[in-house]
Each structure stands twice: as C-alpha cells, then as structure tokens.
Amino acid sequence: MNIQHIKTLGELKKSGYQPRSIKEEVRSNLIEKIRNKENPFTGIMGYEDTVIPDTERALLSKHNILFLGLRGQAKTRMARQMVDLLDEYIPVIAGSEVNDDPLNPLSKFGRDMVVEHGDETPVQWLHRSDRYGEKLATPDVSVADLIGDIDPIKAANLKLSFADEKVIHYGIIPRSNRGIFVINELPDLQARIQVSLFNILQEGDIQIRGFKLRMPLDILFVFTANPEDYTNRGSIVTPLKDRIESQILTHYPKDIETALMITEQEADVPQVQKEIVQVSELIKRLIEQVAFEARVNEYVDKKSGVSARLSIAAYENAISSAERRSILFREKHTQVWISDLTGIIPAITGKIELVYEGEQEGPYQVALNLLDKSIRTVFSQYFPNPDQLKKKRNTGKRSTEEKEPENPYRAITRWFDAGNHLDLLLDMKDEERVAKLYQVSGLHAVVKKYYPQANEQETTLLMELLLHGLAAYSMLSKKMIGARIEFKDLMGSMMNLNQLELGEETDEPDGDDYQS
Template sequence: YGIIPRTNRGIFAINELPDLAPRIQVALLNILEERDLQIRGFPIRIPMDVVLVFSANPEDYTSRGNIITPLKDRIDSQILTHYPQSVETAMQITRQEAWTDRDHPIEIEIPDYIHSLVEQIAFVARGSELVDQSSGVSARLTIAAMELLQSNMERRAALTHDRSAFPRLSDLAMLLPAITGKVEMVYEGEQQGAEVVARKLIGEAVAKLFATKFPPVERAGVGARNERNRGFDLDDEELDDAFAGRRNRKQQQQRPQRQEEKPPSPSEPNYDAILGWFVDGNKVTLSDEQPFDAYFAELKRVPKLVDTAKKYVQPRSDQELAFWMEMILEGLHQSLRLAREDLDSTITFQEMMKFNVLRTVK
C-alpha cells in the first residue's frame, strides 16, 4: 500500500498542494469523494477512513501549477488565515516563536512596551503606502526583529562587560536586516530604497509610542498665527469681488457660520528648554556600544530631559529612565524639531536649522 492507505483512521497532511502534479492530484479525487481506494487493473475497492488536510500559499510567487478544479470542488472547507488583528495577539505569537530563552549568564530584561514597539513596526508596515500590501508583512518580521534586538543587547553586554542588558532606542537601528528582507515595496518604495523605508517604518512606530506617553510637540507660533489670521479667510469668489470693487454684491447672502476650531492640545513647556539647549550649538551623540554610564551621562547633559521623563513615566531603574529620555529626543526628531544623523553605530541629535545648512554646504 502507499502512504495514504497506511494513514487509515488518521490525519494525512499535504503541504503546498499546488506543487503536486495534476495527475497526482487526480488520484486524490476518489479518496475525497467516494472515500475508497481503487487499484488499477483490479476490481477492488478498499474503503478509507482518513482526513486529508492541505495547505497552500494564496500568492502564486513561482511558476508552479494550480489546484485542479475538481479537487477544489471536493475540499469541504477552505480556511483563509490573516495577520494578528491586535498588538496583544501579535506579542503572544512572537513570544511563543522567537528564540529568546537562551543559555547565557547575561540578565536580559525586555519590558512589554518594547515588545509592543517591535510589533507596532509590523502594523505600520501593513498600512504603509510604500509597502506592497498584496505580498503582506508576515509575523516572521517581528520574530526575527525580536531575536536581533536581544542578540544586539547580548553583544553590547559582552563588549562593555555588563552583567545585565536593557534595550535602548538606538538598538532599533539593528533591526533593519529583519525588515528589509521581509518587506516587498511598491515602485515608490523601491525608488527610496529598502533601508530608507525601513527607517521610516521604525520612526512611525516610535512616534506612536511617544504619543501615548508624552504630550504633543506643537510647532512654535502656530497657535498665534491662526489667531491673527482668524476672520481674514476669503473664498475665491469673495476675493474676486473684493478686487473688483463688488464686495457689496454678496451682502444680501447669508454666510455660513464658521465652525469653531478646537484648541490645540497643550504641549510640554520643558520642550522649549530642551530645544533651546540644542539651538546653542550643543549635540548629543549616542551609540549602541556605549557603556551604560557613558550613555546615561550623555543624555543627562540635556537640561530638563530627566525631569520631563520622570513627569510622564515612572521608571523603575536608571536603564528605563535613560530609554524614555532617548524617546523624548526621538519624539522631537519625529516632530521635525530636532535633526538626527545616523553614522555606523552612532546617532547624533542636533539643532534642525544648523544641520540643514551644514548639509547644504557639504
């Protein structure tokens, strides 16, 4: 007998069903419909009690064949899988599949908000216009990203001779290989480059986490400028009438009442002190290879940064406090208030205007 008859009263699974040749698929028709097995040349029918389970990728990414129509008709149920619909479900899948339980003397601590941040990268990619959504973004991206994140933490601890490791925001730059190889882009994304798109996805995910912990970063002068311009907005027809001296023509018409604009969300006053320190020409240079003492000391050079972090989060350790301090700088960068320059394994934050001028001169 063959493999399927030997699985009588059992479950037989076939992976990638379209890869089977059509003549082999035909052999499955009788088993699925009549539930028996015929032997060519012999008037014998062997009854079968077996459950057949198939899997197939919905995207035809190779020059393989297809599932023949009679076989499709005989399959009782077709189940279409989907990506996790919530960050919590995605975190459970990644925790289950990622290789993070490793035998080493270094104590690794990865809080839940770091897991959520890594998962948010995949959610951002699934909604990005630069990513080919027909190909999708699989859960393997976050699994590989989490493994890379922990590996980089272990590497830093080995270099700095630390007994414990805590993630830093600068570690996210090491996740690029996990993203660029698992995201297919549309034409516009290919023009920008895989690494540029990956950094944008990471930046959007970081901005979402920043928005959940800290107040928004308002652009200077926006509120005052809107107040000055209130009442001076004219539509095209009113503008033509005003220039032609026919402003009185529309006096008989009742103008629709202007809806009151919602006041902007209150910002954090300490942002101005932080930005002012950078305007004076100061810079902050961070590296994922820095010992924690040097990394923390570099962040504490920025005035009001410690106070702002402690005001909105309750860090349980200096490592966690340093993470949120770097998050504030990254949030100011994502709000286009600080410039950020990545060079090898270092990240430099500096004032936006001077950075653009120097880059233009170069």
C-alpha cells in the same frame, strides 16, 4: 477502557471494541473537549473568536478543511494540533502498510491475514502521534508519491505478475489511512496531480495504474494555501476546491497585545540572555509595531504578507544586540536600548517582500523607515503627540484669556537650536550613554513630568525615546553615520543640506547618512 493488552483479532472481538471512522472519532473527542470547556488548540492566540470556532464547526460537520491565509498565520500548527483529537491508540493488523482495521481490512495483505489466521490474526496498537501524515506540495511531487505505483523490484523478488495487487507500492496518502493527512501549499501542486485527489476526497477510493482497486480510505484531509499562490505559482483547480467542504480564512493578530503574547511564547531566548538583558515593555511594543507598520506600508507587498516571524526574529536580535554590547564592555547587566534596535534590521529585511517602489528605495532604507514609523506611533502613546500640539496652536482664534498650548519639548529643542548636538554610539557602556542623555537640557524634566514614579533605568530609556521620537516627528535631525547616531537641530541640518546642494564646504563627516 484500556484494551491495549489485546494481541489477537479474537481477543479484540470479545472485548466488544467498535471501530469508528476518523472523522467520527475527531468529532466525538471534540464534543468532549467543548463540554469540558477545554481549548483543543492550545498556544494559538488571536483566533479564539474567529479561526478556532470555524475549525470546530468544520470538524463537527466531519469536513475536510482548507486553511487559506498569508505566511506565518499558524495554518500548519492548527493542523498538527488536530492529532490531540484522536483516540490515544487504535488497533491495526500487525505489519499492515495501510493501518488495516482488524475488523474491516482494506488491503489484500490485511484480508489475506484474516483468511489465513482467523481469530489468531496478530493485532498491534497504533499511537495517535503515528496517525499523522504531512506533505509539502512542490512541483516535483508525483501521483506515485501521493497515491502509489507498481513496484517492479517487488514484482521481480516475489516472482509476481504486474497484475497482482501485491506488487503495489502505496504512496503517503494510503499509508495515512485512519489518520490525518495534511498537504501544505496546495496551489504548488501541479493541476494534473490535484486531479488525482478527486476520487479520494469524494468517494474515498484510489486508482493505481489501471488496477480495479477499491480502497475506501478513511482520512481527514487538511490543506493549507496562501492566496498569493493563486496568481504567482499556481491555483487550486475548481473541482478539487469544490470537494473540500470547509474553507477557513486565517489572519494576523488584530492588536498589539495578542502579538506581544505570540512573540513572548515563540521567541527562543536562552536563560543566560534573560539573566543579563532586561527588555522593557516599551521595547517590546516598538518591535511589534514594526510588523504592524510593515503590513500597511506602501513599499511592502501586502499580498505577500508580513509573518509573525518578523517580530519573533527581531525580538531575538534585539536581545542579542544588548548581550553583545554587555560582552564587549564586561557588563553583568544591561537593558535593550532604542539604539540597539538597529540590530533588528536584518530580521526585517529578510521577512518583507517589496513592491517596485520599495526595491528602488532599497530594503535597508525601507527597514529603517519602518523602525522610525514604529517609534513615531509608540512615542504618541507615551508622550504628547507633537503634531497635535502644532494643530492646537494653528487652529482658530483664541481669546485674550486663552493661553497658547504648552510645548513640553521646548527646552529640549532650544538646547539643540543653541548649536549643541548629541552623538550616541551603537556600542557604548550604559553609564556613558546615561551621562550623554543627561547632557541634553530638558530631557530628564519631561520624563519626570509624565512619569514621576519611573526608576532610573526606565527614566533613561524614556529619555532616549524622547530623542528618537522628536526626530521621528521632525522636531530634531537624526542621522546614522557609521556606528553612531547623531542628533542635531533640524534647521541647522537643513542649512547644511542647502550648502551641500550649492557646492559649499561643510564640516559634516563623510559616510552613508540617514536623515529621518
């Protein structure tokens, strides 16, 4: 029933309007969505069987909620989407700071308006988007910010005593009455400030500077917290945690497919980049795998977490690397090559927290190692695992009829063993890169053996994957020297390394080398 044309309290009474508490309102609208098989949390992926059902159960129970999880797990997004479970409009007394219900005003201002104007009390309609409050908990947040305080300037202007309720300046929580209020990073809130929330959560009332003030606020509270904060910066005081009825654990995507969908949805890729740069499924999987590798890597602090923002930023950087190259060489179309993934290093180093050993290794080196581990993992999904081939050759005795397992990479490694090497510049024309790849004997043949239907663009990308993958499995040597990647035979590189250790001169170029 559309009753937004109502402008006075008398008209509201005649309409038969019945107010509901915020939690009853959310519960009722959620029930309707569940019956209609509508997802109340659109765009949240990977939580369909875990966090979303837990949240729905909490809201049906009319609970306040604590989302507990590591960084980048959509905790705040979940909270913000709860606004869609509110009624589109609710009536409030016009001019009320605390969204007074015309039929049951809380504040002195609201009560005085009803006494003074009766059924002519003016009513305005508040949209659900205005019924959401959010505060980032920081150590400098005060009780006055959250709850309120006496305003001496208001007292002076109105010539009122400090004992008069009209001199109170309400904080953000009372101003969120009849709405949803979110406190992000709750453990960062000082313990004495957390204590001020006790009464609000349990009894719904507030206390300001000793006023005998009872305001049964009607608020759905949502808190977010990172488990790491319990030891690093602070903790949630036990009585407060006890008053938050439902604690819901969030998590990172459990599989690559979900992670791919999240990155695709969240990445900000301009249309002009989409028209110039093509991103293959292979590249997308390599980028996602970096985040999965980081979450289990010994050099990365697991308690701090690795946000989904790593994959999103890396994806954007990879496309920009290819776009920059196309601008340099005036190419109208290109694709993201594996060599372009060196451009995602800044997106990795800024998104991971390292343990002591990782700090010793250095963030740049750790990022390179993560990228190599990603290539190693994804390589085995496209081509036979070199380690498995070695195991088959070395396991048990064979009969005279049983053949030694075929090594599909023999022609490639032999080409390098013959003293050949390949240099791929980070910035080079696509046609030059393709020509370089075709120089390596056996590279094209292996791709066509396993992917006979691949087009030219897919084939050359898989040829490049072969080089990087064999280097990741220590069948080739890969070095990053300045703005180029050098592939050589592994044994020759090891001999050169031994010569360097013995103090002998080699023809190796100077520079910061990366040996995979």
